[in-house]
Amino acid sequence: MSASPSPASTAAPTISRDVAARLAAVVGERHAIVDPAELRTYECDGLMSYRVMPGIVVLPGSTEEVVRVVRIAREANLPIVPRGSGTGLSGGALPVPGCVVVGLSRMKKILEVDLENGWIRVQPGVANLDVSKAIGAAGYYYAPDPSSQSVCSIGGNIAENSGGAHCLKYGFTSNHVLGARVVLGDGSVVDLGGPVLDTPGYDLLGVLVGSEGMVGIVTEVVLRVLRKPQATRTFFATFPSTDEAGNAVSAIIASGIVPAAIEMMDRLAIEAAKAATGLDWPDVGAVLLMDADGPEAEVEVTADNAVELARAAGAIEIKRPRDEAERQLMWKGRKSAFAAVGRISPNYFVQDGVIPRSEIARVLREIDAMTRKAGLRVANVFHAGDGNLHPLILYDAKVPGQEQAAEEIGGEILRMCIRYGGSITGEHGVGADKAIYMAEMFSEADLETMAMVRCAFDPEVRFNPSKVFPTPRLCGDRPGPYRPHPVELSGEAWRE
Amino acid sequence: MSAFSRPAAEGDAVLGVRPETVFEPATVEEAVEVVAGSARDGKALAFVGGGTDLGLGAPPKRLDAVVKTGRLARVVEHAPSDQIVIVEAGLTLGELQKALVSHRQRLALDPPLPERKTLGGIIAANAYGPRRARFGSVRDLLIGISFVRADGTVAHGGGKVVKNVAGFDLPKLMVGSLGTLGLIATATFRLHPLTEEEVTLLLRGRTAAGVRALVAAVRKAQLEPTSVVAAWREADRFDVAVRFEGFRAGVAEQRERLAGLVLGQAGGACEALDETSARAFWSRHDELRTRPALRAKLTALPTHVETIAGNVLPGLLGALDNPSFLWYATLGIGFLAGTPADAGVAAAAIQSARQKVSGPGGSLTLEAAPAAIRERLDVWGPPPPSLPLMQSVKNRFDPDARLAPGRFVGGI
Numbered sequence: 001m002s003a004s005p006s007p008a009s010t011a012a013p014t015i016s017r018d019v020a021a022r023l024a025a026v027v028g029e030r031h032a033i034v035d036p037a038e039l040r041t042y043e044c045d046g047l048m049s050y051r052v053m054p055g056i057v058v059l060p061g062s063t064e065e066v067v068r069v070v071r072i073a074r075e076a077n078l079p080i081v082p083r084g085s086g087t088g089l090s091g092g093a094l095p096v097p098g099c100v101v102v103g104l105s106r107m108k109k110i111l112e113v114d115l116e117n118g119w120i121r122v123q124p125g126v127a128n129l130d131v132s133k134a135i136g137a138a139g140y141y142y143a144p145d146p147s148s149q150s151v152c153s154i155g156g157n158i159a160e161n162s163g164g165a166h167c168l169k170y171g172f173t174s175n176h177v178l179g180a181r182v183v184l185g186d187g188s189v190v191d192l193g194g195p196v197l198d199t200p201g202y203d204l205l206g207v208l209v210g211s212e213g214m215v216g217i218v219t220e221v222v223l224r225v226l227r228k229p230q231a232t233r234t235f236f237a238t239f240p241s242t243d244e245a246g247n248a249v250s251a252i253i254a255s256g257i258v259p260a261a262i263e264m265m266d267r268l269a270i271e272a273a274k275a276a277t278g279l280d281w282p283d284v285g286a287v288l289l290m291d292a293d294g295p296e297a298e299v300e301v302t303a304d305n306a307v308e309l310a311r312a313a314g315a316i317e318i319k320r321p322r323d324e325a326e327r328q329l330m331w332k333g334r335k336s337a338f339a340a341v342g343r344i345s346p347n348y349f350v351q352d353g354v355i356p357r358s359e360i361a362r363v364l365r366e367i368d369a370m371t372r373k374a375g376l377r378v379a380n381v382f383h384a385g386d387g388n389l390h391p392l393i394l395y396d397a398k399v400p401g402q403e404q405a406a407e408e409i410g411g412e413i414l415r416m417c418i419r420y421g422g423s424i425t426g427e428h429g430v431g432a433d434k435a436i437y438m439a440e441m442f443s444e445a446d447l448e449t450m451a452m453v454r455c456a457f458d459p460e461v462r463f464n465p466s467k468v469f470p471t472p473r474l475c476g477d478r479p480g481p482y483r484p485h486p487v488e489l490s491g492e493a494w495r496e
Numbered sequence: 497m498s499a500f501s502r503p504a505a506e507g508d509a510v511l512g513v514r515p516e517t518v519f520e521p522a523t524v525e526e527a528v529e530v531v532a533g534s535a536r537d538g539k540a541l542a543f544v545g546g547g548t549d550l551g552l553g554a555p556p557k558r559l560d561a562v563v564k565t566g567r568l569a570r571v572v573e574h575a576p577s578d579q580i581v582i583v584e585a586g587l588t589l590g591e592l593q594k595a596l597v598s599h600r601q602r603l604a605l606d607p608p609l610p611e612r613k614t615l616g617g618i619i620a621a622n623a624y625g626p627r628r629a630r631f632g633s634v635r636d637l638l639i640g641i642s643f644v645r646a647d648g649t650v651a652h653g654g655g656k657v658v659k660n661v662a663g664f665d666l667p668k669l670m671v672g673s674l675g676t677l678g679l680i681a682t683a684t685f686r687l688h689p690l691t692e693e694e695v696t697l698l699l700r701g702r703t704a705a706g707v708r709a710l711v712a713a714v715r716k717a718q719l720e721p722t723s724v725v726a727a728w729r730e731a732d733r734f735d736v737a738v739r740f741e742g743f744r745a746g747v748a749e750q751r752e753r754l755a756g757l758v759l760g761q762a763g764g765a766c767e768a769l770d771e772t773s774a775r776a777f778w779s780r781h782d783e784l785r786t787r788p789a790l791r792a793k794l795t796a797l798p799t800h801v802e803t804i805a806g807n808v809l810p811g812l813l814g815a816l817d818n819p820s821f822l823w824y825a826t827l828g829i830g831f832l833a834g835t836p837a838d839a840g841v842a843a844a845a846i847q848s849a850r851q852k853v854s855g856p857g858g859s860l861t862l863e864a865a866p867a868a869i870r871e872r873l874d875v876w877g878p879p880p881p882s883l884p885l886m887q888s889v890k891n892r893f894d895p896d897a898r899l900a901p902g903r904f905v906g907g908i
Contacts, residue, residue: 201906356656442652
């Protein structure tokens with residue numbers, strides 16, 4: 001692609017008073033933030049190690065307001081960073097200097113519910129869990145369940161293609177979004193998909209989900225919602241080490257069982273969860289927490305088989321909750337594990353990477369060896385069923401060198417994921433944090449192709465510039481026709 | 497001409513447009529050579545897998561060469577314990593399933609003609625069958641892809657682990673793109689275990705309202721069928737096939753509960769088909785989706801089945817000889833088929849039906865039609881509002897419009 005200057009990403013932009021006033025006139029004074037103290041809230045997302053001051057934050061209340069904000073930003077040649085609840089862990093909502101942050105937190109209405117056809121239309125600021133809450137009494141729910149689901153927004157979930165513990169069986173956000181209304185960089189509004197399946201044409205909705213705020217601003221979403229399963233069976237199994245637990249996971253999956261979720265925690269994560277919740281968990285090398293769900297008779301067989309396999313793989317003890325309250329308690333231990341690590345270490349990094357699940361035992365040993373060598377500790381709490389690791393690298397920022405060592409280990413873990421044929425991110429996204437690793441996972445041609453997709457949506461690179469791609473990329477006005485290089489014509493070189 | 501090319505014959509035509517040359521590369525490298533060569537020479541290409549879905553879309557406006565993928569037919573990698581498989585695009589679904597069966601696994605896609613349909617073709621045409629009700633369509637099972645761009649560059653997207661959010665979702669972009677964005681070279685799929693037991697129950701002679709009520713009742717009862725297909729029989733009557741798959745005990749229990757649900761209802765007979773009858777039902781389904789000269793896909797909300805049966809179908813069915821209609825009742829997707837008695841009458845019926853379904857967000861696209869019908873209407877129907885974005889994507893990927901030009905939605 002030709003590299004012509006792209007206005008949105010070159011000059012360091014500042015917000016003039018005039019532009020700020022025009023933006024405030026659109027969203028209302030109260031919803032246009034320029035005060036430096038107030039702007040601080042928005043200078044980072046859940047990845048707090050990176051901070052950049054935005055030029056202005058606007059909180060529009062409607063699609064129409066978003067359109068007007070985008071038009072003003074475009075006229076003033078300012079970059080736009082969309083933002084949901086700010087819980088992202090990869091810096092996807094990290095501002096770029098002097099940008100317009102468009103926060104969707106005020107747009108949290110549920111617009112339409114059609115349970116008989118299995119969908120719901122919502123605004124992007126609705127919290128993930130609030131979707132399930134709105135339809136729970138009727139026996140329905142929204143399947144993707146990121147750990148932050150009580151606060152993270154549907155719009156943010158779309159940007160990151162969020163997962164969660166139960167996506168092993170039910171899939172990720174992209175499998176549950178049926179339609180979206182999107183405001184593009186030129187201020188036009190386009191509907192992609194909808195409640196009726198198979199809209200003719202390219203699957204642009206599939207491209208939108210997981211695009212990390214780089215193609216436009218989503219202002220309405222149609223989500224698929226599911227009937228709750230008839231029964232859920234949970235078991236909690238303890239193991240001497242992650243080796244046996246990892247083998248149990250492999251055996252369960254290989255036997256033809258599709259669990260709703262299988263989560264693993266190692267010794268350190270268990271210790272942390274106990275400290276934080278007071279749970280009476282045993283002192284063991286690893287635990288597995290598994291959910292099977294579906295029609296009752298089917299689930300009985302599934303759960304019985306899985307328990308047998310866990311036992312055969314070397315489980316020390318297997319517990320099944322007596323009632324829903326006890327089940328919730330088991331899950332509470334798992335869900336609180338991230339935050340709980342704060343109890344046993346002054347600082348920690350959360351990493352997110354994926355490996356083929358059959359390699360879990362081996363990879364955990366490697367990670368352990370790596371961190372020991374660096375004089376640090378690592379706690380593992382993760383989605384074992386799909387090989388989605390979440391190593392928590394513990395360190396003390398007050399000890400010189402530890403923070404850097406922890407960061408280096410985080411990077412090494414990602415490289416190891418790539419080496420094992422996995423991915424640098426399973427659910428947190430690339431954002432600002434992992435852009436440099438994209439070049440290790442993908443070839444230059446792959447990245448160029450992804451940039452072509454982005455440019456098709458946002459040729460001015462207005463939205464979330466400087467994320468995901470390891471090197472800044474501009475879009476030529478129009479991609480020119482292919483012109484072979486003279487060397488190629490002479491047969492001395494061949495394109496691949 | 498290269499070692500893997502030959503002059504085209506009549507049978508190599510794409511919707512009546514005959515190319516000069518046919519390329520049959522046996523490796524991805526050879527495929528790259530073909531596409532890069534065509535970029536140099538400004539030649540227009542079309543990509544052909546098993547050739548079962550060539551009736552989709554409009555004839556190409558320009559076609560110099562066809563690239564057939566049939567010799568790109570290897571299983572590149574099967575990791576049974578990770579339940580993924582990487583294949584070359586020209587492998588047929590039937591061959592893949594054969595390779596997986598000894599590991600008690602399958603790709604949970606069941607479009608008709610698996611022995612001929614290639615995986616690249618299945619992706620490009622977004623082909624699926626009744627099991628979509630439980631397992632989703634190609635987009636839900638495809639986790640990685642490599643394809644040759646119009647300029648001959650090989651690009652990858654996704655990966656070989658199911659959970660992966662790194663970068664734009666190129667696999668989904670290729671689903672249903674009908675060869676207009678690139679030549680699919682390899683694909684990586686998520687696999688499912690083969691189930692222990694399968695049963696098809698047939699509920700005969702239900703009205704459209706009865707079909708709708710059945711879907712609601714199944715959901716209320718938290719039953720989880722893998723397919724629910726209502727086959728139109730006559731007037732306002734459908735025979736509904738409900739398939740359960742899973743462990744033996746689970747299938748038996750779901751089957752009994754369904755029988756209990758419909759017991760006492762009008763047309764409440766619920767017959768469990770024996771293996772032979774079940775196979776006959778599903779192969780009849782496959783025939784209706786592949787044989788008739790005119791085939792169309794109609795989409796709507798599942799609850800619109802009554803409106804469709806009452807207002808949309810009569811006109812369509814009346815314009816066809818040997819008409820048939822299969823309704824994927826939980827999905828809201830119908831497949832109409834038959835032989836048009838009079839092209840003008842059939843085209844008018846399709847136009848009228850199109851207007852009726854497009855209001856509430858539905859669509860009616862032709863999947864196969866005689867030339868006399870194609871001349872009278874756009875096979876895709878009115879393009880969706882996102883057409884300018886689609887054109888923008890096409891322009892980035894194929895700026896010279898050399899990949900199946902004119903085949904796709906809105907003339908792309």
